[in-house]
Amino acid sequence: MKVTFPHMGHMYICLKAMLRYLDIDIVVPPKSSKRTLTIGTQHSPEFACLPLKLNLGNFIEAHEKGADTILMAGGVGPCRFGYYAQIQREILKDLGYEMNMVVLEPPERHISELLVRIKKVTGNKPWTDVVKAIRFAWYKARAVDELEQRAHKLRPREKEPGRVDELFKQALEWIDEAEDREQLNENLKRMRREFARIPADYTRKPVRIGLVGEIYVMLEPFANLEIERHLGRMGVEVERSIYLSEWINDHLFMGLLKVKGSKEARNSAPPYINHFVGGHGQETIGSTVRFAREKYDGVIQVQPFTCMPEIVAESILPTVSRDFGIPTFCLIVDEHSGDAGVLTRLEAFVDLLARKKDKTGEVKGEVECVDI
Numbered sequence: 001m002k003v004t005f006p007h008m009g010h011m012y013i014c015l016k017a018m019l020r021y022l023d024i025d026i027v028v029p030p031k032s033s034k035r036t037l038t039i040g041t042q043h044s045p046e047f048a049c050l051p052l053k054l055n056l057g058n059f060i061e062a063h064e065k066g067a068d069t070i071l072m073a074g075g076v077g078p079c080r081f082g083y084y085a086q087i088q089r090e091i092l093k094d095l096g097y098e099m100n101m102v103v104l105e106p107p108e109r110h111i112s113e114l115l116v117r118i119k120k121v122t123g124n125k126p127w128t129d130v131v132k133a134i135r136f137a138w139y140k141a142r143a144v145d146e147l148e149q150r151a152h153k154l155r156p157r158e159k160e161p162g163r164v165d166e167l168f169k170q171a172l173e174w175i176d177e178a179e180d181r182e183q184l185n186e187n188l189k190r191m192r193r194e195f196a197r198i199p200a201d202y203t204r205k206p207v208r209i210g211l212v213g214e215i216y217v218m219l220e221p222f223a224n225l226e227i228e229r230h231l232g233r234m235g236v237e238v239e240r241s242i243y244l245s246e247w248i249n250d251h252l253f254m255g256l257l258k259v260k261g262s263k264e265a266r267n268s269a270p271p272y273i274n275h276f277v278g279g280h281g282q283e284t285i286g287s288t289v290r291f292a293r294e295k296y297d298g299v300i301q302v303q304p305f306t307c308m309p310e311i312v313a314e315s316i317l318p319t320v321s322r323d324f325g326i327p328t329f330c331l332i333v334d335e336h337s338g339d340a341g342v343l344t345r346l347e348a349f350v351d352l353l354a355r356k357k358d359k360t361g362e363v364k365g366e367v368e369c370v371d372i
């Protein structure tokens with residue numbers, strides 16, 4: 001058995017750590033690229049959302065490298081995520097790929113439901129080892145989040161543009177390479193030291209933007225055209241509404257671990273949205289309210305074309321924007337999105353926020369929604 005999984009940002013680092021810890025043969029799919037997207041798009045229904053297409057491309061590319069088993073997350077609720085895995089399984093079967101798919105549905109009543117599902121790939125490995133492997137993967141997820149948060153803070157303040165990106169790439173490798181908790185801690189210390197060495201101007205007061213939207217496109221740099229890096233290089237401090245470890249905790253661990261999750265965002269959503277609309281639609285609104293209360297200069301919503309929960313949120317954002325006076329911008333991505341178009345629109349939005357910051361209160365919140 002050679003296990004593979006979809007790419008979603010840097011989640012591969014955690015899954016790799018967990019499966020390697022248990023001595024399971026794995027194939028990490030090549031990072032999502034134009035080729036991945038072309039393959040996925042070619043074999044998916046036209047109106048399927050971008051994550052389905054990209055993940056299908058991931059599976060086919062992993063199969064080319066010998067993978068025969070897929071570990072895939074499942075979902076519940078009114079969005080299409082709940083039947084992604086089934087559709088992908090059927091498409092792969094029709095194309096003649098012999099691949100077994102193990103779907104990790106979110107547990108409904110008890111965390112043990114998740115362990116039973118994971119057991120389908122871990123076989124007879126003792127429970128204690130499985131739990132230790134999950135813990136190790138969790139620490140790696142936390143490490144990746146810390147790295148991303150440090151990069152978000154430092155990019156708009158670095159004195160030599162590009163230094164943060166270089167260190168980010170290097171530090172990701174350090175996290176990925178760590179074989180046990182001790183090594184991971186050592187590598188984290190090293191990462192912090194190196195960040196402290198980057199020449200930066202801490203007197204700068206950059207424009208601050210909150211990033212909200214559909215979880216996959218928020219976490220996967222290829223899908224969001226590296227929006228965080230681009231904004232950082234434009235001098236913007238970015239804060240994301242949700243990080244990898246928070247999503248893992250919410251989605252797979254029933255929110256049992258003590259980390260900030262989407263609960264706070266959901267609580268801030270009423271009266272604009274009072275109930276679950278699938279995906280992270282409710283959190284998009286709640287997080288926008290939170291960013292407005294925390295005096296962020298603007299909010300960007302990223303969503304895949306045809307994403308139902310984010311379309312619901314998008315229709316409510318103008319009201320939130322008006323009520324709180326916070327400008328919001330909606331970026332819709334699909335297989336036709338291109339860097340140049342995105343950059344131009346981001347620059348225009350950042351310019352608007354910078355002017356607002358200079359003359360506080362002169363520019364009122366408004367939504368610009370761009371399908372790129």
Ligand code: SF4
Nearest residue numbers: 049079081279307308
């Ligand atoms: S949240 Fe949106 S993009 Fe994600 S699966 Fe649901 S409909 Fe598709």
